[in-house]
Amino acid sequence: MASDREVLREIWEGKLPVCFQLHSEEVYALQAPDPYYLMVPRLSYFPLVTDKVRKHFSRHIHPEKREAEMWLDFNGQPLKWHYPIGLLFDLQGSDASLPWNVTVHFDKFPEREILHCPCREVVESHFMSTLKEADALKHRGQVASSMQKKEHNQLWLGLQHDKFDQFWSVNRRLMEVGSSGGGSSSALSGSGDEAAFFRFVPFRCYVPNLEIPYRQRPIRPCAEDGRCRTLGDLLEELFPEEKGQTGKEVRVVTHGVEPPKEVPLQWLSEHLSYPDNFLHLVCHVIPVKRLPSMSASSSSPAHVSSE
């Protein structure tokens, strides 16, 4: 069970200042409406926090578009509402200055690029199904499926209303170890202290500017010899092409911070997972500059934190 409660709290409280502006071509008035500023939780989803944004701008668009599905873009790139806000920022906006400038649209919904989101129930069902998927990896789905509807609601309401205690009183069960595999998994035997590890670590690695949205593998948090596997081990398995190539380095950003490569995967999964129980890791493959007078770290951009 997660014990570093302060870390959980810090992650939960991560927020991003966002400036919403109506797309200039959709302004149906003499003057463009004022931008709308919001401080949004990194762990939330845009459709859960943008009711007021919609209300603010809907008076300034063509009357026929007022009931249309609202969508957002950053730098011309439609934002996938089904990714947590913090992930979207780490993925697309981390070079941008704060507040994060996001453009609001009511017209020309890019249905080939992003999922439809007609109502909050769609967000809920997406969130719950991702959470169950994570539990399939961690505990063969046995924890999530043993929960009552009431507990599922508590997870969802906790996230939706930004209630840490409500969410974590149930989520802690999903972070428990030892109940995996129902005791009959031969694959798990011989992997050391089984009771201290998930079956697999639920994670997705996003590499910006690649056609494939993310990389995912079944990766165990513990090696054959019982040793804790680390973030560095995960990266080696996921980016074999970079292994041995000294010219490139993979840098991982999640929740606006860069976790050290030696952090054990089990700890990372218990503490830095998003509420959907997945680790969403943004991986930048960057060339290491080998010029003698310049170090790699000083030439790379500073990462914007959520504070």
Added chain:
Amino acid sequence: MNGELSWEEFLVLMDDFLEISNGIGDGWALFGEKNVFGGAYAVKREERSGKSVENSNLNSDLEETNLEKILEDNSVVETEKNENKGRQFWEYHIVYSVSYSVPVLYFNAWRDSGELLTLEEIWNEIPPSMKPDAEDKYWSLISQQEHPLLGKPFFQIHPCQTANLISAIKGIAGERIFIPWLSTVGPLVNLSLSPLYASKNAKQIE
């Protein structure tokens, strides 16, 4: 018996399946990269004519818009006996789920105009005999998701029960589960499997 498949097992089954498909000219083809974990998938494209718009029980607003669109665009739609048969393009993908270790069926359907069919419209294309007894069951089974390899919106038959289904199939059909699996889930999304698969599959098992 566990219904999970490793990526390697999935590849073997998919190769078998593609070989049979090629043999009977069913049109499935391999995309993506086999040497990347979970990176290859099978695709089938079909062109169909859509059902009558009037027969569908869409809400009236939607129906009107569809009719208007279809009537405006006579070049692509034959109108006969109040029946508007628009051309539709259906695409099916068999993708490996890394989380559930099972094959997953993704699909999309487009009109001639390039507009995607909604889930309501897809429901109306399913032959009545293939529909689950309750419509809300359908909504819980199928949802729009991001395609894990293309990053684009696709409909997906939710994989969380697939391992159970596969483990039941294994009890009856042995290890070659691709064809029985696809012939079970396919009809839910307007994909029927040629009976030729059964005979070819049986031959291969012998």
